[in-house]
Amino acid sequence: MKVVCINDAKQPIGGQVVRGQEYEVLREFINNFDQKVYIIVGVANEGRTSMGLPWLGYNANRFADLQALQHTHDHSHSELQLN
Numbered sequence: 552m553k554v555v556c557i558n559d560a561k562q563p564i565g566g567q568v569v570r571g572q573e574y575e576v577l578r579e580f581i582n583n584f585d586q587k588v589y590i591i592v593g594v595a596n597e598g599r600t601s602m603g604l605p606w607l608g609y610n611a612n613r614f615a616d617l618q619a620l621q622h623t624h625d626h627s628h629s630e631l632q633l634n
């Protein structure tokens with residue numbers, strides 16, 4: 552699945568995603584905090600928080616699904632042509 556970063560603020564130490572950049576999701580899972588998390592191809596996916604706790608993967612809320620965005624864009628464009 553391809554995603555685009557929509558929030559690169561307040562990442563844990565070592566976090567490397569950049570707002571507006573597209574990424575490939577290698578794997579997704581639910582972590583111990585019941586958050587949907589993505590393992591992203593080509594960036595660091597683990598480290599320690601500022602509190603010293605381990606982190607693995609990025610919260611999915613930081614990203615938008617490119618396929619869903621494309622579908623929304625195509626649908627909106629079709630409606631404009633019909634009006």
